[in-house]
Amino acid sequence: MDYAKALQALARGGVEFILVGGAAATAHGSARLTQDLDVVYRRNDTNLERLVESLALHDPYLRGAPPGLPFRLDVSTLRHGLNFTLTTNLGDLDLLGEIVGGGTYEDLVEHSLWLELFGIRCRCLDLETLIQTKRAAGRPKDFDAIAELEAIVRIRPRPE
Amino acid sequence: MEERDVPTGSDPVIDAYRGGVDHSLLRENLQRSVEERFLRLMEMQRFATELRRAGRQATASS
Numbered sequence: 001m002d003y004a005k006a007l008q009a010l011a012r013g014g015v016e017f018i019l020v021g022g023a024a025a026t027a028h029g030s031a032r033l034t035q036d037l038d039v040v041y042r043r044n045d046t047n048l049e050r051l052v053e054s055l056a057l058h059d060p061y062l063r064g065a066p067p068g069l070p071f072r073l074d075v076s077t078l079r080h081g082l083n084f085t086l087t088t089n090l091g092d093l094d095l096l097g098e099i100v101g102g103g104t105y106e107d108l109v110e111h112s113l114w115l116e117l118f119g120i121r122c123r124c125l126d127l128e129t130l131i132q133t134k135r136a137a138g139r140p141k142d143f144d145a146i147a148e149l150e151a152i153v154r155i156r157p158r159p160e
Numbered sequence: 161m162e163e164r165d166v167p168t169g170s171d172p173v174i175d176a177y178r179g180g181v182d183h184s185l186l187r188e189n190l191q192r193s194v195e196e197r198f199l200r201l202m203e204m205q206r207f208a209t210e211l212r213r214a215g216r217q218a219t220a221s222s
């Protein structure tokens with residue numbers, strides 16, 4: 001996954017999104033390997049249009065689907081769905097309308113922080129809410145990730 | 161990054177995984193900027209991809 005190009009494409013396209021999942025864990029200091037980019041996106045009309053425009057050049061396609069399906073990532077597709085697991089020419093991208101234990105963009109935005117990286121600013125879920133969502137998901141693959149994130153809560157430098 | 165302090169409740173399942181956490185690796189990572197953490201992740205991804213390729217090649221030629 002080319003995180004620099006993917007985040008730049010979204011941020012420079014004016015997309016309102018919050019970094020969640022493994023990439024958010026990386027931002028907070030996790031040393032675990034993650035392969036994709038998970039974002040919770042705002043589901044108003046303007047943002048759906050911006051999302052479609054931002055990804056248009058990056059060949060979005062349904063991950064795991066056989067090739068050749070008549071899939072188009074357009075505003076109508078986004079309106080009729082919620083969570084999309086996609087491949088793109090920048091890497092695997094999960095567009096999430098809501099997440100277990102966290103809710104929608106509007107629910108999460110007050111639990112997010114601004115990050116500055118790769119020349120852009122983007123929102124990232126705060127560490128405590130990230131842990132909360134991973135606990136709520138209850139997936140065995142997240143158990144060691146939660147243990148690591150909780151260790152980060154204990155050892156991270158405190159703001160002065 | 162300024163964040164809220166929310167206590168994380170104890171969970172025996174998660175507790176079982178605590179022993180496997182590499183604190184020195186985390187401390188080293190926390191010294192890095194957020195951008196450096198992502199650059200390092202991308203390096204790890206490239207390494208993992210190369211290992212998978214080498215594994216497939218070794219299996220195919222054995």
